[in-house]
Amino acid sequence: MPSSSSTEPPSSTEPPSSTEPPSSTEPPSPDAASSDAPADAETASTAATTLGTIHEPQRLHPLTLLLRVGASLPALLVILFPLLRNPGSTENITSLVLGVLYGLFALPAILLQYWRFSYRITPKQIVIQSGVLTRKNRSIPIERIQNIQIERSLVARGLGLAKVKIETAGSSGTEGSLEYVSADEARKIRRAVRSFQRDTAETEAPSRADDAADAADPAAETLFAMPLRRVLLSGAFRFSLLYLAVIFSVLEFFNPETLLQRVFRDDRLDWLAGLVLSHPAAAIATTVLVAILLGWASGIAVHLARYYNFRLWLEGDKLRKRHGLFTVTEGTIPLDKVQTLILRTNPFMRAFGWYELKVQTIGIDVDEQGHRVIAPFASAERILELAGRVRAFDLPDSFSHVSHLTIRRRFFRYTAALTAGLLPAVYFWPADWLHPAGAALPWWGFALVPAALGWAVLQYRNHTYAVGADGFYIRRGVLSHYLWIVPTEKFHAFHATASLFQRRLGLKTLFVDTAGAAGFAYPEVIDVPAETADEQFRTLYRRFRRLYRARVEAATGAPDTRLSPHERPRLPTNAPL
Amino acid sequence: MDADASEPARADVADGEPLRSLAPSIRAAWRIKMVGLSVLLFLPVLFYDLTHLFSPNAQLPFGVISGGVLVSATLYCLMWPRLRYRAWGFALRPEEIYMEHGVLRHIRTVVPLRRIQHVDVSQDLVEREFALGRLVVHTAGSRSSDVVIPGLPLPEAEEIRDKIKRFILEDPLVEEPV
Numbered sequence: 001m002p003s004s005s006s007t008e009p010p011s012s013t014e015p016p017s018s019t020e021p022p023s024s025t026e027p028p029s030p031d032a033a034s035s036d037a038p039a040d041a042e043t044a045s046t047a048a049t050t051l052g053t054i055h056e057p058q059r060l061h062p063l064t065l066l067l068r069v070g071a072s073l074p075a076l077l078v079i080l081f082p083l084l085r086n087p088g089s090t091e092n093i094t095s096l097v098l099g100v101l102y103g104l105f106a107l108p109a110i111l112l113q114y115w116r117f118s119y120r121i122t123p124k125q126i127v128i129q130s131g132v133l134t135r136k137n138r139s140i141p142i143e144r145i146q147n148i149q150i151e152r153s154l155v156a157r158g159l160g161l162a163k164v165k166i167e168t169a170g171s172s173g174t175e176g177s178l179e180y181v182s183a184d185e186a187r188k189i190r191r192a193v194r195s196f197q198r199d200t201a202e203t204e205a206p207s208r209a210d211d212a213a214d215a216a217d218p219a220a221e222t223l224f225a226m227p228l229r230r231v232l233l234s235g236a237f238r239f240s241l242l243y244l245a246v247i248f249s250v251l252e253f254f255n256p257e258t259l260l261q262r263v264f265r266d267d268r269l270d271w272l273a274g275l276v277l278s279h280p281a282a283a284i285a286t287t288v289l290v291a292i293l294l295g296w297a298s299g300i301a302v303h304l305a306r307y308y309n310f311r312l313w314l315e316g317d318k319l320r321k322r323h324g325l326f327t328v329t330e331g332t333i334p335l336d337k338v339q340t341l342i343l344r345t346n347p348f349m350r351a352f353g354w355y356e357l358k359v360q361t362i363g364i365d366v367d368e369q370g371h372r373v374i375a376p377f378a379s380a381e382r383i384l385e386l387a388g389r390v391r392a393f394d395l396p397d398s399f400s401h402v403s404h405l406t407i408r409r410r411f412f413r414y415t416a417a418l419t420a421g422l423l424p425a426v427y428f429w430p431a432d433w434l435h436p437a438g439a440a441l442p443w444w445g446f447a448l449v450p451a452a453l454g455w456a457v458l459q460y461r462n463h464t465y466a467v468g469a470d471g472f473y474i475r476r477g478v479l480s481h482y483l484w485i486v487p488t489e490k491f492h493a494f495h496a497t498a499s500l501f502q503r504r505l506g507l508k509t510l511f512v513d514t515a516g517a518a519g520f521a522y523p524e525v526i527d528v529p530a531e532t533a534d535e536q537f538r539t540l541y542r543r544f545r546r547l548y549r550a551r552v553e554a555a556t557g558a559p560d561t562r563l564s565p566h567e568r569p570r571l572p573t574n575a576p577l
Numbered sequence: 578m579d580a581d582a583s584e585p586a587r588a589d590v591a592d593g594e595p596l597r598s599l600a601p602s603i604r605a606a607w608r609i610k611m612v613g614l615s616v617l618l619f620l621p622v623l624f625y626d627l628t629h630l631f632s633p634n635a636q637l638p639f640g641v642i643s644g645g646v647l648v649s650a651t652l653y654c655l656m657w658p659r660l661r662y663r664a665w666g667f668a669l670r671p672e673e674i675y676m677e678h679g680v681l682r683h684i685r686t687v688v689p690l691r692r693i694q695h696v697d698v699s700q701d702l703v704e705r706e707f708a709l710g711r712l713v714v715h716t717a718g719s720r721s722s723d724v725v726i727p728g729l730p731l732p733e734a735e736e737i738r739d740k741i742k743r744f745i746l747e748d749p750l751v752e753e754p755v
Contacts, residue, residue, distance in 0.1 A: 494687040515717035556749045
């Protein structure tokens with residue numbers, strides 16, 4: 001049943017106010033937004049107007065059907081592939097049967113799915129009902145929504161459609177996804193959700209600015225934009241292995257031999273083979289060169305597709321960004337939800353002074369691996385300026401190194417790993433295989449030991465930290481240089497760990513957790529001398545506590561008004577149990 | 578740093594009052610679980626040894642592998658709960674949970690009560706026999722977002738849970754937790 005409207009809040013039944021026709025897809029007119037009538041009634045009525053017809057259960061756009069059928073066509077093609085290759089063969093019965101089954105089940109399934117999917121937006125929640133056999137009724141509270149992301153792929157843009165992704169805090173992915181609605185509808189949904197959020201938050205001044213900005217899009221302040229040249233340049237610093245995926249997927253469908261036959265005629269192939277055999281070194285060098293060139297070119301292509309027309313702008317207290325060549329993505333990052341600032345570069349980029357800025361938020365974007373890119377590619381000053389706009393910080397002048405004993409620990413660890421890998425290889429190495437200079441090849445792997453030392457030294461050199469007045473700053477990484485800026489306000493939990501080996505050397509690892517998704521690299525400070533670590537641990541926590549005590553005091557006039565002392569969660573230490 | 582020093586001397590992070598240990602009966606609960614695990618490990622080894630009893634090209638005399646496993650498993654079951662119990666300590670302070678644990682890897686953790694999303698008390702089969710509960714504290718952290726204190730007497734665990742819940746609810750700051 002698409003409309004089990006028992007949970008609907010009473011406000012949904014009140015008629016939309018008459019300032020604008022309810023079905024209007026126009027943005028609210030600026031004068032309506034900035035009029036100075038009493039705030040609550042006014043915003044509520046604007047909200048109701050913006051809402052229009054979304055109150056009622058809505059279906060997705062009918063053209064969705066077309067897109068879904070289109071998306072399932074490659075599967076059909078694979079099923080019918082043998083039939084297309086040699087029609088008339090008797091072995092094609094199975095693929096024919098599968099094709100018929102596809103027509104009997106897959107197509108009605110798409111239709112049914114469409115039929116049973118509905119969404120509805122009320123001032124309190126977004127309700128999405130879906131499922132053919134298992135009915136799912138998902139309601140997303142409006143105030144929990146972190147980001148409404150609008151994605152428009154190439155085909156969707158051609159048909160005037162958009163995909164709306166709803167992200168909330170604490171979910172490990174997209175909470176709800178509307179695939180597809182019309183582009184106008186998508187914008188309307190976002191506007192409605194925002195105006196509801198404003199009603200609950202009751203912040204007036206910034207909300208009006210926000211509303212006006214939404215109405216007059218270009219008037220909003222652009223923080224960062226990337227012209228085409230910059231996008232191409234940024235791609236040149238990125239090495240992508242995407243071309244390997246392309247090659248493998250081509251080989252999946254075509255026989256490599258026939259492919260070669262078609263590209264090179266027989267005589268030319270022989271000539272090429274002869275060339276490779278007569279100059280093996282040159283052939284290897286050429287292969288490496290081609291691989292590098294391809295990786296380079298596909299890096300540029302990836303960046304062009306992802307960041308084409310990148311634009312980041314500030315709307316009230318929210319960052320918004322839009323980018324993409326084929327799939328245009330548009331998303332929102334509320335400034336106060338930014339948990340951690342991450343500056344990233346690699347040695348190559350740093351040599352030319354280029355950096356990338358990302359932020360960690362709670363609403364997770366799976367495509368961006370838990371972090372959201374604020375500026376893919378900009379100079380150091382520009383990045384610092386931008387980061388300061390996202391969140392004011394005061395980069396400390398001096399960073400301290402971790403203990404130099406970390407070199408020893410890392411060196412031992414890498415050598416041990418190398419040995420554990422090489423010794424079995426030595427043991428099982430056949431006597432008639434490669435034995436350069438009389439020793440089995442794996443023995444020569446130990447030539448990498450100095451490299452392990454060098455790597456450990458590099459890691460030590462690139463690992464520094466600073467406990468600033470306003471946050472925790474951590475630098476780490478050899479190939480990918482990271483600088484994490486963790487504001488005191490966003491500290492979450494504090495950890496100090498010491499493994500068996502670290503205890504022997506008197507070291508500790510310091511980690512301040514922040515809210516967000518699990519990632520690849522964490523802002524850990526590894527191998528700090530134990531006493532320093534304990535001291536910093538205390539300092540960090542004390543700063544956090546002082547910040548919040550001051551806030552509580554500012555809000556209530558007393559350090560902490562919660563619970564009288566005997567009611568606080570507290571236990572007598574080592575009392576008889 | 579000066580400002581930090583001038584702060585009123587309330588219970589500090591690590592060097593405050595002594596820490597509280599877990600309920601002693603948790604050692605027995607751990608031991609039972611470890612014995613179960615060891616038996617699961619030991620049986621296949623014993624099976625291997627028995628099936629190779631008369632094998633002509635046995636490299637080791639009968640019983641060496643299973644004996645070794647048996648001895649080390651016994652040591653593990655005897656010693657480990659004690660070591661683990663000794664390593665565990667926690668304190669529930671006015672504004673934070675402080676805990677230390679880990680035998681090989683020492684971990685000290687401070688979770689500000691302000692950052693707790695919700696609290697559960699859970700029990701498994703063995704813990705139920707000993708009337709123990711584990712306090713599971715969920716935060717929105719990016720790594721190890723669940724903090725667990727095992728081996729609390731169940732009524733006490735529930736009491737802590739309820740107090741923490743009330744504490745969170747009465748937060749005078751209206752801002753969202755994260």
